Structures are given as structure tokens and as C-alpha cells.
Amino acid sequence: MPAFDEPLHVGRPNTGDRETFLARVGEIFDRTWFSNDGPVVRELEQRIAELIGVRHCVAVCNGTVGLEIAVRALGLSGEVIVPSYTFVATPHALHWQGITPVFADIDPTTHTLDPAAVRRAITPRTTGIMPVHLWGRPADVDELQAVADEHGLDLLYDAAHAFACSAGGRMIGGFGRAEVFSFHATKFFNTFEGGAIVTNDDELAETMRLMRNFGFAGYDNVIHAGTNGKMTEICAAMGLTNLEALDGTIEVNRRNHAAYRAALDGVPGIQVLEHDASERRNYQYVVLQVGQEYGLGRDELVELLHRENVLARRYFWPGCHRMQPYRDLFPDAGRHLPHTEQVADEVVVLPTGRAVSPDDVEVIADLIRARSVR
Numbered sequence: 001m002p003a004f005d006e007p008l009h010v011g012r013p014n015t016g017d018r019e020t021f022l023a024r025v026g027e028i029f030d031r032t033w034f035s036n037d038g039p040v041v042r043e044l045e046q047r048i049a050e051l052i053g054v055r056h057c058v059a060v061c062n063g064t065v066g067l068e069i070a071v072r073a074l075g076l077s078g079e080v081i082v083p084s085y086t087f088v089a090t091p092h093a094l095h096w097q098g099i100t101p102v103f104a105d106i107d108p109t110t111h112t113l114d115p116a117a118v119r120r121a122i123t124p125r126t127t128g129i130m131p132v133h134l135w136g137r138p139a140d141v142d143e144l145q146a147v148a149d150e151h152g153l154d155l156l157y158d159a160a161h162a163f164a165c166s167a168g169g170r171m172i173g174g175f176g177r178a179e180v181f182s183f184h185a186t187k188f189f190n191t192f193e194g195g196a197i198v199t200n201d202d203e204l205a206e207t208m209r210l211m212r213n214f215g216f217a218g219y220d221n222v223i224h225a226g227t228n229g230k231m232t233e234i235c236a237a238m239g240l241t242n243l244e245a246l247d248g249t250i251e252v253n254r255r256n257h258a259a260y261r262a263a264l265d266g267v268p269g270i271q272v273l274e275h276d277a278s279e280r281r282n283y284q285y286v287v288l289q290v291g292q293e294y295g296l297g298r299d300e301l302v303e304l305l306h307r308e309n310v311l312a313r314r315y316f317w318p319g320c321h322r323m324q325p326y327r328d329l330f331p332d333a334g335r336h337l338p339h340t341e342q343v344a345d346e347v348v349v350l351p352t353g354r355a356v357s358p359d360d361v362e363v364i365a366d367l368i369r370a371r372s373v374r
């Protein structure tokens with residue numbers, strides 16, 4: 001018998017109050033205004049801009065299209081430097097538009113872009129840097145800004161994991177030229193599918209709003225190439241409802257993360273990544289690094305947990321540079337990415353969120369501890 005009757009997934013959606021959401025859906029039906037800059041999307045944009053403390057929030061249909069729109073609006077071209085240790089949407093948002101993603105290595109302790117590696121990757125074709133605030137822990141924002149300034153590069157953040165997080169006391173969303181959140185169902189905060197681009201740049205925000213809606217500046221007046229990146233009213237209603245539950249979701253995640261850390265403390269070869277309690281964190285990712293001293297290899301641990309119905313995941317394995325089309329385009333990339341390869345081989349992400357209780361955490365931690373050599 002597995003330890004759990006029902007599978008425990010990584011990234012099971014966190015939801016707010018069902019009745020509140022359904023009431024909002026009722027209002028949307030009554031208005032029959034389903035998309036195109038509706039009142040619910042506007043309210044969500046305003047609430048997010050207030051929460052993050054930025055001038056502009058442009059809600060979009062998903063984080064990937066948000067990145068694509070931001071990349072276009074900034075006019076990036078040639079080469080853009082990205083981590084390989086990220087979800088594949090990060091390089092795809094560039095490659096999809098004929099821009100070459102250039103992979104730079106991460107710092108093995110923070111798991112975010114190493115500014116020194118970024119410096120080494122700059123060529124005359126480089127126009128931008130797209131770091132990721134992985135696991136909701138900020139990239140090295142000061143140093144990356146310094147590199148961008150020195151070389152006249154645009155800094156655009158993939159903030160898909162980092163909604164409601166801070167760096168040096170400042171909310172993530174206000175760094176670089178713009179930052180892009182994902183509100184996918186599996187992320188900390190969801191709108192079913194969705195995302196948002198946030199920026200303090202008035203002109204850039206205006207361009208991105210146009211691009212989100214085919215470039216329409218008014219009836220019959222198209223002034224830009226654009227795409228369809230609009231968020232629907234129903235998705236925004238989910239967003240408002242989940243926003244009301246945000247503090248509770250953070251508290252559940254914080255409690256689970258602390259329980260995992262305590263229960264796995266001292267297990268040889270097992271390290272649970274820390275979330276800095278002096279900053280704002282969403283604690284959405286419980287990241288385990290499995291070292292040599294542990295009794296099992298990382299993949300064996302994942303198999304063991306799956307047999308017990310704990311659907312832990314290898315993230316972001318095997319690294320984007322080992323996925324297509326990048327594997328064929330850059331067959332030697334791994335030579336410059338030793339930390340990426342090491343971390344991708346060691347990480348396991350464990351289930352958390354509102355679907356996971358502290359008792360569940362104890363059971364999962366017992367399964368992991370039981371297989372350690374000591």
C-alpha cells in the first residue's frame with residue numbers, strides 16, 4: 001500500500017473562496033462583457049499594481065505571451081542572455097521571435113544567474129539580459145543592473161515564480177525595464193491561465209497594451225504589429241478571488257516549508273533550500289538538493305516517492321540547453337554550464353500548497369529520512 005491513497009502533486013492549484021468566485025462569474029454573465037479591457041481585468045490590474053508598488057500592470061493570457069510581448073516592446077534582437085536552469089518558456093520566448101538565447105551559468109547556492117557568467121557571455125550582438133527569480137528567490141538585482149548599465153543592455157526579468165516576493169525590501173516587479181509574472185494554475189497565485197507584465201515605464205506600458213490587442217489604438221485604427229495576449233474576465237475574476245486569499249496561501253506554504261525544514265534537518269546529503277524570512281516570500285517551492293552522502297541517488301528518491309503516491313518532480317531537469325531545439329543549436333553549451341548541470345541533477349521539488357497538511361509533510365519527510373544511510 002502506498003503511504004497516500006490519493007496522489008499528492010507538485011503545483012496543485014491554490015484557490016480562494018468558491019462562492020465569491022461564482023458570484024463574480026454571475027456578474028460577468030449579467031454584463032456579457034467577456035474580454036477586451038473589461039472591468040474585472042482592470043480591477044485586477046489596479047490591485048496588482050498597488051500590491052507591487054508599480055505604475056503599470058498589463059494583464060495577459062499567460063506568462064509566455066507576456067514575455068514575448070515585453071521582448072518585442074523593448075525591441076530586443078540578436079542575442080539575449082538567459083539561464084538554462086529555468087522552465088523552457090524562458091528561452092522559447094526569445095527563440096520563437098528569432099532571437100538567440102545565450103545560456104549563462106547559475107550560482108550554485110542561489111540557483112539564479114551568475115553576473116560574472118553573464119559578463120563572459122556578452123558579445124557585440126547582445127541586446128538584453130533576461131534573468132529568472134527562480135523559486136521566488138530574487139536574482140542578484142544590483143549586480144545584474146550594473147552589468148546591464150555598463151554594456152547598455154535591457155534588463156527584463158522572468159518573475160514567473162516571484163509574485164508577492166521582495167528583494168532587499170523592495171517588491172519584485174519594480175526591477176529592470178519590466179518584469180513578467182505567470183499566473184498559471186500551478187503557480188503560487190493563479191488565474192487558471194494568465195500572467196502580467198509590470199513596469200514603471202509609461203511609454204513601454206502603452207506599447208505593451210497595444211501589442212496585447214493586435215495593435216489597436218481605437219476602433220478601426222491599428223498602429224502596431226500585435227498579437228492576442230488578452231486576459232479574459234473569468235480569469236481576472238479568479239485572480240481577484242485568489243488575491244483575497246493570498247495571505248492565507250502564503251501562511252500555509254510558510255508553515256509547510258518550515259515543517260519540511262525541521263523534519264529533514266540533519267539528514268545526511270539532504271538540503272532543503274532556505275527562503276529568507278526577512279524578505280517577502282511566497283514559499284511556493286520546497287526544493288530539496290540530494291547530495292552524494294544520501295543513501296539513494298536523486299532519481300531513485302523520486303521513484304521511491306512516486307511509489308508512495310508523492311509525485312515529487314525533478315526541476316528543471318535536464319536544463320534547457322539539453323532540450324530541443326537548443327541541444328542541436330548549442331551542442332557544447334554544457335561545457336560552460338557546470339553549475340546548471342550539477343543543480344539539475346540534484347534537485348527534487350516536493351508537494352506543498354493548500355492541498356498539503358503538516359501531517360502529510362511529516363509522512364513525506366519520514367519516507368525520505370528512512371532511506372538515508374544513517
Ligand SMILES: *Cc1c(COP(=O)(O)O)cnc(C)c1O
Pocket residue numbers: 062063064065086087089090132158160161182183184194195
Ligand atoms: C511558468 C513559467 C513560465 C511561463 O508561464 P506560463 O504562464 O505558463 O506561460 C515562464 N518562466 C518560468 C520560469 C516559469 O516557471
